[in-house]
Amino acid sequence: MTSQQPLLSVRQLCVDYITESGDVRAVNSVSFDIMPGEVFGLAGESGCGKSTVAFSVARLHKPPAYISGGEILFKGENILHFDDERLRSYRWRQASVVFQSAMNALNPVLRMEEQFCDVLLAHNPGLTRYEAIKRAQELLEIVDIHPSRLKDYPHQFSGGMRQRLVIAIAMALNPELLIMDEPTTALDVVVQREILQKVYALKEKFNFSILFITHDLSLMVEFCDRIGIMYAGELVEVAPSKSILTAPLHPYTRGLGNSFPPLHGPKTVLEGIPGTPLNLLEVPVGCRFQARCAKVHSRCRQEYTRLAEIRPGQQTACHLYEVAEQQPDLPIYLDKAAGC
Ligand SMILES: Nc1ncnc2c1ncn2[C@@H]1O[C@H](COP(=O)(O)OP(=O)(O)OP(=O)(O)O)[C@@H](O)[C@H]1O
Numbered sequence: 174m175t176s177q178q179p180l181l182s183v184r185q186l187c188v189d190y191i192t193e194s195g196d197v198r199a200v201n202s203v204s205f206d207i208m209p210g211e212v213f214g215l216a217g218e219s220g221c222g223k224s225t226v227a228f229s230v231a232r233l234h235k236p237p238a239y240i241s242g243g244e245i246l247f248k249g250e251n252i253l254h255f256d257d258e259r260l261r262s263y264r265w266r267q268a269s270v271v272f273q274s275a276m277n278a279l280n281p282v283l284r285m286e287e288q289f290c291d292v293l294l295a296h297n298p299g300l301t302r303y304e305a306i307k308r309a310q311e312l313l314e315i316v317d318i319h320p321s322r323l324k325d326y327p328h329q330f331s332g333g334m335r336q337r338l339v340i341a342i343a344m345a346l347n348p349e350l351l352i353m354d355e356p357t358t359a360l361d362v363v364v365q366r367e368i369l370q371k372v373y374a375l376k377e378k379f380n381f382s383i384l385f386i387t388h389d390l391s392l393m394v395e396f397c398d399r400i401g402i403m404y405a406g407e408l409v410e411v412a413p414s415k416s417i418l419t420a421p422l423h424p425y426t427r428g429l430g431n432s433f434p435p436l437h438g439p440k441t442v443l444e445g446i447p448g449t450p451l452n453l454l455e456v457p458v459g460c461r462f463q464a465r466c467a468k469v470h471s472r473c474r475q476e477y478t479r480l481a482e483i484r485p486g487q488q489t490a491c492h493l494y495e496v497a498e499q500q501p502d503l504p505i506y507l508d509k510a511a512g513c
């Protein structure tokens with residue numbers, strides 16, 4: 174995996190919103206890679222910038238949002254330089270999206286057959302209608318819906334089925350990256366898990382990559398290979414999923430882990446993270462998490478924090494780990510060194 178080139182490489186991405194009170198930097202210098210076939214999750218409190226990142230990666234951001242810095246490389250090509258035509262093929266053939274409001278992505282007055290054919294014929298000029306319907310039938314089968322249901326309208330399907338239909342449409346042109354922003358939040362937990370299991374099985378079969386966003390950290394840990402934790406527009410930790418729960422480094426990640434019930438084992442008292450999310454119009458000097466951090470010290474109020482690799486494959490942006498970072502040859506007793 175390490176010798177492979179990333180499929181997606183987000184480099185120092187900055188996204189601002191133009192507001193009446195001035196420009197708000199909603200995403201600040203965010204960098205991460207997604208490898209071919211990898212499931213990468215983004216987690217963090219409401220308003221931390223996850224959807225802004227997802228919209229930017231799909232190049233679906235619209236005013237008042239604008240990308241104020243950085244680059245988004247898809248197989249080495251910067252998608253921010255794509256013209257309209259290149260963008261159209263990127264959006265369906267390379268990166269496809271499923272958002273929370275997926276139910277609204279279906280047109281209520283068109284039978285599903287028309288909706289599949291619209292996508293397939295628009296992007297495959299040589300395809301006949303007969304071939305498009307055949308392909309639509311195959312797509313329905315892979316999400317476990319009987320092909321005869323192509324004749325039905327969206328309202329004739331349950332919520333879970335509609336979500337699977339949206340996933341099937343998103344997969345119509347065999348994308349290499351599926352972007353899923355809270356794709357199942359409106360569904361009950363059993364249906365959520367079933368749908369994600371289906372998506373995972375499809376990923377195994379077709380080897381696409383996934384950028385996955387959900388508020389459900391246990392679901393995220395279960396489905397992702399690696400997770401990036403965002404706080405107030407910045408990535409504060411990137412680690413293999415298991416390490417996010419079992420060996421988190423950043424105090425914020427630790428707080429997030431403590432606010433979720435464990436999947437297995439005895440019941441524990443859940444602790445939230447004290448304080449409220451940062452107002453992006455009043456960003457302090459130094460670390461953005463300083464006002465809520467139990468481990469805050471003077472440097473946190475003076476110096477910006479940057480992501481650095483602290484353990485193999487695990488990066489965090491936190492001054493607690495500066496000793497380990499600056500003297501990489503020293504044996505790292507992180508918990509002791511950091512006093513955590
Ligand atoms: N249209 C807009 N105008 C101004 N600010 C916006 C706009 N849309 C989003 N923002 C701000 O950008 C920041 C990031 O929002 P975003 O929707 O990306 O967060 P999120 O992590 O996806 O949150 P959630 O978990 O609630 O979906 C927030 O502070 C939000 O207030």
Ligand SMILES: [Mg+2]
Binds near residue numbers: 223224225354
């Ligand atoms: Mg969101």
